[in-house]
Amino acid sequence: MKAVIAGGSLGGLFAAHMLRRRGWTVEVHERVEQxxxxxxxxxxxxxxxxxxxxxxxxxADDSLGVRVAERLVLARDGSVRGHREVPQLLTAWSRLFHLxxxxxxxxxxxxxxxxxxxxxxxxxxxxxLSNGREIEAxxxxxxxxxxxxxxxxLLPGAEPRxxxxxxxxxxxxxxxxxxxxxxxVFPHFVFDLPPHEQLVAYPIAGADNSVEPGRRRFNFVxxxxxxxxxxxxxxxxxxxxxxxxEGIPPPRVRxxxxxxxxxxxxxxxxxxxxxxxxxxxxxxxQPIFDLESPRLAFGRVALLGDAAFVARPHCxxxxxxxxxxxxxxxxxxxxxxxxxxxxxxxxxxxxPEGTRIVAHARxxxxxxxxxxxxxxxxxxxxxxxxxEAVMRETAMPITPGVAVD
Numbered sequence: 497m498k499a500v501i502a503g504g505s506l507g508g509l510f511a512a513h514m515l516r517r518r519g520w521t522v523e524v525h526e527r528v529e530q531x532x533x534x535x536x537x538x539x540x541x542x543x544x545x546x547x548x549x550x551x552x553x554x555x556a557d558d559s560l561g562v563r564v565a566e567r568l569v570l571a572r573d574g575s576v577r578g579h580r581e582v583p584q585l586l587t588a589w590s591r592l593f594h595l596x597x598x599x600x601x602x603x604x605x606x607x608x609x610x611x612x613x614x615x616x617x618x619x620x621x622x623x624x625l626s627n628g629r630e631i632e633a634x635x636x637x638x639x640x641x642x643x644x645x646x647x648x649x650l651l652p653g654a655e656p657r658x659x660x661x662x663x664x665x666x667x668x669x670x671x672x673x674x675x676x677x678x679x680x681v682f683p684h685f686v687f688d689l690p691p692h693e694q695l696v697a698y699p700i701a702g703a704d705n706s707v708e709p710g711r712r713r714f715n716f717v718x719x720x721x722x723x724x725x726x727x728x729x730x731x732x733x734x735x736x737x738x739x740x741x742e743g744i745p746p747p748r749v750r751x752x753x754x755x756x757x758x759x760x761x762x763x764x765x766x767x768x769x770x771x772x773x774x775x776x777x778x779x780x781x782q783p784i785f786d787l788e789s790p791r792l793a794f795g796r797v798a799l800l801g802d803a804a805f806v807a808r809p810h811c812x813x814x815x816x817x818x819x820x821x822x823x824x825x826x827x828x829x830x831x832x833x834x835x836x837x838x839x840x841x842x843x844x845x846x847x848p849e850g851t852r853i854v855a856h857a858r859x860x861x862x863x864x865x866x867x868x869x870x871x872x873x874x875x876x877x878x879x880x881x882x883x884e885a886v887m888r889e890t891a892m893p894i895t896p897g898v899a900v901d
Contacts, residue, residue: 498634499521499633499636500522500525500631501522501639503524503639503801503803504597504606506592506801507639507641508639510548510819510822511821513548514548514822514823517552518829520826525610527608529608537589538587539589539700539815541561542812544893552599562701564584564698567580567685568685569688569887570768579887587700588715591700592815594705620796637797637798638797638804639802642656642785644803646797646799656786658784659808660721662731662782662783662784664780666715666716666778667700667715670712671710673772674771681697682714692863694718695769697772700715721864734748734749735748746780758774786854786857788850789805789847793840795836796835797839800822802818804846805854808860809857810857813857824842852894860890
């Protein structure tokens, strides 16, 4: 009962904890040498995520982040276009990673160590690591993210699909915001909806995971269309002319690209949200992709988290889905002596859910695409662009097994 987990981010850590609770010995291998960083990314918690944390004996209360009670949609002039009561607990990637990593014994987590190959038979899976070491295990879990090398070997045709827009991201210290923004905007889950764009912003813990008023941060995601062969290519080209098709490292983004984004914020966003963009010191962007894997189980190898499915961020389900995947995997393995049979049961349970979440997130984001290719996409775009629909459906829990309207 030894498992090797490729990928030491949140999905890999959830898998490690779930399997250890079922009596498995685990080794997590993360290719990055230094401690992983989430660049301050915010995370909307859902019941499945909080349930998983409680199962590990980790805090799932207000110490996890910041609670909000209401959602607001701001108009171009800064007035409120709509509001909706939606109590939620909002946390940060760094906070979750710290909790999960600290709770895992150091001997279970190997940095600067990457799974570079594997072979399997009825007895075990033999895994080769980047440091030359070879391991025999009963199970290999691929939790190595959107660009999973393991998935690429097993499913070479399952490639991420560009969604037609990018997400500008960043955060601002609560203390540097103007008094009107701190008092009237910061306490809420905020939307700004220029034509074919969307900004989402909400409070999260600040430095050292502090949730003390005055020391928190305002996290934002600003979606903007970018044609794949025009605007996107320019955005992904650095000052030396090198093109980064899978995503440009933030330090390589050209200064004029950052300046143009701040200028656009002042032109199209509400004054409050434009201030947030102007004061963000870590402004960067990511192309938005989605991904669906037709299979999750391959003998003794399982795909999990973003290695299996990547949904556009509008559902806010990425981390919760990884926790659900890890829970389903551990439960399946507890129910049979055959790893291969257990992984087939895991696939039957999670593959439809992953497909459903990706489809829902795609529908929510359709109206921001640079191009609408079909009548179906145009209909989805029309349905999901109203303030009421955005407040009702964005970053809300999706009940497993229930059709999404």
